[in-house]
Amino acid sequence: MFHFLTDPVDQKRYLQTLDASLRPGGIAIIATFDLAGPERCSNLPVERYSPQTLAAQIDHLMPDLFDVIHAVHHAHHTPLGNTQTFQISVFRKKGTKSMKNFKVFGPGCAHCATTETMVKEAAAKLGVDVTVEKVTDAKSIAMAGVMSTPGIAVDGKLVHAGGLPDAAKLEGWLQA
DSSP states (O other): OGGGOOSHHHHHHHHHHHHHHSOTTOEEEEEEEOTTSOSEETTEEOOOOOHHHHHHHHHHHSTTSEEEEEEEEEEEEOTTSOEEEEEEEEEEEOOSSOOEEEEEESSSOHHHHHHHHHHHHHHHHHTOOEEEEEEOOHHHHHHTTOSSSSEEEETTEEEEESSOOOHHHHHHHHHO
């Protein structure tokens, strides 16, 4: 879609809408024709970008909105046998509070459910976006190194095992 926006005014309006719709730490994926892509699509002019030129254009129009976290090239083969090359860039919206990924390990007992609730309530209190995944499979729990439940991992690092977490520690994990 973005490659159809050839006027910087329209590009900025698109980015303003994206900014208003996306929380800090949120992810935006923008695919465009790459520099070797067609100059027109559906008989309309298009802008072509590399991951670097797209990031530069976005930063020019809306400074400090995103960090680039990944980019790939993709060759699309059309039904007519043509090849159209794209770049696909993944951006994270800048902001002081980024998404935290929590895993709560346990068999589904009352303490596990309470731990999940504590994580969600503390995140809401602090205004931090979180994902909370419940892991109940015994093999997965053991593979994570959890020997006593409930266990908690934050962004892939085991930080707690056994009993309910301390509220102050929980807030510390959310603010780290």
